[in-house]
Amino acid sequence: MSDFDSDAFTAEAWQRFQEALALRLSDVVLDDLLFVMPRDSDPNEPFALRFNPSPEGVRGTVACDARNRAQALQRLGWRQLDDGRFIVERPADQISDLVQLAVGTLQQIWSVADPGSVAYLGIGRRGHCSELPAADMGPDLMRDLIGSEIEGRTGGHFPSRTDGTIFLPTTHIASSIGVSHDDPRIDIFACLATDVTGTPHLECILAEVRRAWPSIELVVSDDDLYAAHLVDAEIFSHDRVYTGLITWFDFIDNGLPDLDRRLHPENPPVPYLSTGDTMICNGFDESIDDAWRAFGHDLGNRLADLAPGDSLLVEQAREFPEGPHGVLTFTVTGGRRVRCTVVATDLHPTWEFFDEQVTAMKAAGWRELRGGRLIYEVGRRRVDELARVAVDSLREIWEVVHPSFLADETSVPIEPRVEVGAAPKSGDHLQRMVIDVLEDIAKCPITVDEDGDVRLPTRSPSWLRVRSDEPVIEFFGTLIRTVQDPAAAAVFIATQSRRWLGIKLTLTDSTLMASTSMRVKVFHRKNLVTTLSHWLDFIDETGMEIVAEIAELDPVVAPTADAEATDDDRLPDPLQTLIVLDDDHTSLTARDVATICRFDQSAILRYIHTSQEQYLSWKSSADDADDAEEAAACRHEAEAWDATVDKLRGALRMVVLGDSDVGRKRDVAG
Secondary structure (H helix, E strand, O other), X not given: OOHHHHHHHHHHHHHHHHHHHHHHHHHHHOOXXXXXXXXXXXXXXXXXXXXXXXXXXXXXXXXXXOHHHHHHHHHHOOEEXXXXXXXXXXXXXXXXXXXXXXXXXXXXXXOOOOHHHEOOOOOOOOOOOOOEEHHHOOHHHHHHHHHHHHHHHHXXXXXXXXXXXXXXXXXXXXXXXXEOOOOOEEEEEEEEXXXXXXXXXXXXXXXXXXXXXXXXXXXXXXXXXXXXXXXXXXXXXXXXXXXXXXHHHHHHHHHHHXXXXXXXXXXXXXXXXXXXXXXXXXXXXXXXXXXXXXXXXXXXXXXXXXXXXXXXXXXXXXXXXXXXXXXXXXXXXXXXXXXXXXXXXXXXOXXXXXXXXXXXXXHOOOEEEOOOEEEEEEOHHHHHHHHHHHHHHHHHOOOOOOHHHEOOOEEEEOOOOOOOOEOOOOHHHHHHHHHHHHHHHHOOOOOOOXXXXXEOOOOOOEEEEEOOOOOEEEEEEEEEEEOOOHHHHHXXXXXXXXXXXXXXXXXXXXXXXXXXXXXXXXXXXXXXXXXXXXXXXXXXXXXXXXXXXXXXXXXXXEEOOOOOOOOOOOOOHHHHHHHHHOOOOOOOOHHHHHHHOOOOHHHHHHHHHHHHHHHHHHHHHHHHOOOHHHHHHHHHHHHHHXXXXXXXXXXXXXXXXXXXXXXXXXXXXX
């Protein structure tokens, strides 16, 4: 090969690498993690770059010792922090700048001539998350799984040390990942500082840091200071590893610099003063901080396990003291984010103090909504942050001295509250009440087929049926039309179906069905809406996971004919076509829309369901927007989706009047 051909080949390889890196960095913006490291365990020039989400968009960090290249890194555009680390931050719309900086750093700082020497960039956090019981694995197997999961998803190369721990590049300290031999637990840890026993006010400093970072354990052993983040691994999954890594790097990026300043201040501050400038740092203060730290750690674990439809209430005990009481309600939103809500009436009744409390909460990151609510919302990976904010609010806003002054917090399902109900007199009476609610939700007539069933707007075909012989509403649907290996599917049902409480899986003539039922002694709209919502979530999300799991057992699974499950969040092609061709909402007739949707009643129902979800999402975003411009943009999108719903309803009416056949159904026994 000539030099010219070789140069062209290398240039093309770098171009492909830049495209792959840009794609992965777009994942990082959406809550992901990426390492750029050598493929070889012992390269001539070790290097490491880490990219993770930041409030500005994406943060890049030089994750290896590069102090001898400070000037060269700064010339490229890296910024050096007080602790010696080099970082760069860019908004999401400047990903290309980060790509150019990363490639320039590899080529100019570490002399990487060919991207073939760079480790695989990983597939990212997205995708199916398998869960494995720790009881089925030993520490060695779990450690191997951790290494392969990290390399396969975050990219990079993470060799094991001779002591059985996994190397984790963390710039100026040596981090490791280990597996506990005593408990099903993953430990992420590092030595932060040596010879700290002579540091003034050390226990007070550590107490303050523990309070700010309740999920991080700080321990002094043999005069050295260690930090650890302990990840429960009783059920192992890559998502738990991911959450642990992001929590750890959040501490490294934000908590460790603060700890360093406290341990090595230019002018040592006095953490606590009393009358006569006497230090107060006794066992009582430490025990209070330890109690809050333990409470925050437990709260973070509870929030990590909080399921949609459940709530967690943390409330100040009513007997202590007089005046307003803090009540924090934790729920999971429709977007699977964890939200803490505070009602403004639980703040101080005096306007002056009320304003101070609201101002302080906003400064801490709370958002004030209309209707007198303040919320703090995070993704699953940041539940420790939410726990920390909740603890700070309890201590600083409501001045709760100790967790013992809280009422016993409990996590309970949010049950629909029956305010006004009606006892069904017959099956027909119950069916009429059900249809009234469904038509009010759908804003269009509901078709009941000759079997007395109502087709539901789900990806896989599912129906609602009111029993004629007893006051029961049934939901049933087809998950897999033809199972090629019924024996394997039967074993799956027998061993795994208990994972989905209230859902019955049955195998009838090689067809996998799911069903649930709702007994109605007294009918109320909220009961039906709640059960219907749970069923739609199960069919469209959990049902697809079940199909995927059975597909692993049976690679020839034939999915349902009109299931439109995809691996991404793209809109269905007909709906996307409708949006493009009817951007002014006046260009297409009902027949045009029906033609685009191929006169498929089931598909139109799904598109209506999707459009209604989009409308509600944008409307909620408008209500929660921080400024008028953002709110106006969200309202515009909501109105556009509302108009799309009207168009689809017109098409549905035309299709239904022309052909009421709702398709093939399968009955579910018992």
